[in-house]
Amino acid sequence: xxxxxxxxxxxxxxxxxxxxxxxxxxxxxxxxxPGGFVGDGEELLDAARRELVEETGIVGDGLxxxxxxxxxxxxxxxxxxxxxxxxxxxxxxxAEATTAGTDAEEAVWRPVDEVAGTLxxxxxxxxxxxRERVASKLEYTRLGRSFLPPEFTLAQLRGVYEAVxxxxxxxxxxxxxxxxxxxxxxxxxxxxxxxxxxxxxxEVFRPIGEPxxxxxxxxxxxxx
Amino acid sequence: xxxxxxxxxxxxxxxxxxxxxxxxxxxxxxxxxPGGFVGDGEELLDAARRELVEETGIVGDGLxxxxxxxxxxxxxxxxxxxxxxxxxxxxxxxAEATTAGTDAEEAVWRPVDEVAGTLxxxxxxxxxxxRERVASKLEYTRLGRSFLPPEFTLAQLRGVYEAVxxxxxxxxxxxxxxxxxxxxxxxxxxxxxxxxxxxxxxEVFRPIGEPxxxxxxxxxxxxx
DNA sequence: ACAAAAGTGTTGCCACTACACCCATGG
DNA sequence: CCATGGGTGTAGTGGCAACACTTTTGT
Numbered sequence: 001x002x003x004x005x006x007x008x009x010x011x012x013x014x015x016x017x018x019x020x021x022x023x024x025x026x027x028x029x030x031x032x033x034p035g036g037f038v039g040d041g042e043e044l045l046d047a048a049r050r051e052l053v054e055e056t057g058i059v060g061d062g063l064x065x066x067x068x069x070x071x072x073x074x075x076x077x078x079x080x081x082x083x084x085x086x087x088x089x090x091x092x093x094x095a096e097a098t099t100a101g102t103d104a105e106e107a108v109w110r111p112v113d114e115v116a117g118t119l120x121x122x123x124x125x126x127x128x129x130x131r132e133r134v135a136s137k138l139e140y141t142r143l144g145r146s147f148l149p150p151e152f153t154l155a156q157l158r159g160v161y162e163a164v165x166x167x168x169x170x171x172x173x174x175x176x177x178x179x180x181x182x183x184x185x186x187x188x189x190x191x192x193x194x195x196x197x198x199x200x201x202x203e204v205f206r207p208i209g210e211p212x213x214x215x216x217x218x219x220x221x222x223x224x
Numbered sequence: 225x226x227x228x229x230x231x232x233x234x235x236x237x238x239x240x241x242x243x244x245x246x247x248x249x250x251x252x253x254x255x256x257x258p259g260g261f262v263g264d265g266e267e268l269l270d271a272a273r274r275e276l277v278e279e280t281g282i283v284g285d286g287l288x289x290x291x292x293x294x295x296x297x298x299x300x301x302x303x304x305x306x307x308x309x310x311x312x313x314x315x316x317x318x319a320e321a322t323t324a325g326t327d328a329e330e331a332v333w334r335p336v337d338e339v340a341g342t343l344x345x346x347x348x349x350x351x352x353x354x355r356e357r358v359a360s361k362l363e364y365t366r367l368g369r370s371f372l373p374p375e376f377t378l379a380q381l382r383g384v385y386e387a388v389x390x391x392x393x394x395x396x397x398x399x400x401x402x403x404x405x406x407x408x409x410x411x412x413x414x415x416x417x418x419x420x421x422x423x424x425x426x427e428v429f430r431p432i433g434e435p436x437x438x439x440x441x442x443x444x445x446x447x448x
Numbered sequence: 449a450c451a452a453a454a455g456t457g458t459t460g461c462c463a464c465t466a467c468a469c470c471c472a473t474g475g
Numbered sequence: 476c477c478a479t480g481g482g483t484g485t486a487g488t489g490g491c492a493a494c495a496c497t498t499t500t501g502t
Binding site for chain 4: 394396397400401417418420421422423424425441444446447448
């Protein structure tokens, strides 16, 4: 019984995933998702969070963790005993604050498009499932905010949607749609310095409402 | 490692679930979801289908099975060893053809509203999760058809949506919405006898397209 | 003829896309 | 003053809910 965790972040406008280099025998040297065995009497969710912190030194705070799917094909692990893995999906705003201070193993952020198809075990399949899931969740939950710090601008949030969905979104329409969404955003009144140095300063927002609850009116995936 | 299966059907206009009476010790005599231990080297999905047939004698054909969620709280089973269960969700048109010819245990269809809150183990939680999932799936997949035989009328299909969502749907609007949905229905040209004996005969349809794939345009949950 | 269920027409409303346009800042 | 990004206005389109209406059967 193991847990594997797919952690996503948006880095440089691209969807990135946290991967670790395996040190031990099955697939030694290959990249894999962080994860490991579930302790006796340990909650699955706790195991996922623990493995993540242990293997990657990621900041557990602000981490949105959710069960993704269980992978249990009898031949999914080369080792003699059967290994069933519960995969978790996580999203974090703290993409910078990882890798440092971990134990031995290397943990790095990599663009999803680059690692897809190269991972150990059946982790490619897990990653693909996670990617679909997170794209869906952006539509009908408030998950998108979990990619960002506690205060952010609409342009930053738009960047998240664009990175995950892989399409360009009309800034004006995105603005209206998100401002009018109920229990999603709250203005702080403050202004942020413009992104590229130039441009009008943006209004700063704060999340309101539960990130995993369903939205009354979804945010549809389209160019807008 | 176990699997539990939530099988839904629509009976007499209400969402019904298949439950079995437990014969053995933990929760003996109580109602529970069908399920059992996963065999060595057995695929999880296969285990779910096998347990279902063994315990309920249900017709495996035409059964839409999908992984729901994994329940692994350390104290979810009273027995000394830990039991992690992968829950599956199934939907069937063959609600009549069960119960008969099974081995010993009693398997019956019960309205979900009646059994909710009375099941053994954490099966109430599993049932609640399944109920939410199936309601969602009706919106953005073609799953609704899996409640019906290979040929059916739009009135029957509307009955499924009404039962699962617990609301009344305008027949005219439902008609148009489903007829215009792409890769969903195909007319057979035939006519069916009217439901209550009276009324105009209905056109008979056949499913087309994959039941689990996402719809291009969702069927929204509303009174219509 | 009447009731009941299937199916079609119609109207008003609202959300969304596309795109033009103003606002506020840095250089 | 120009470039750049933030934010608002607006017109056309399309989908949808509500409900009236026609069609086709059984009694």
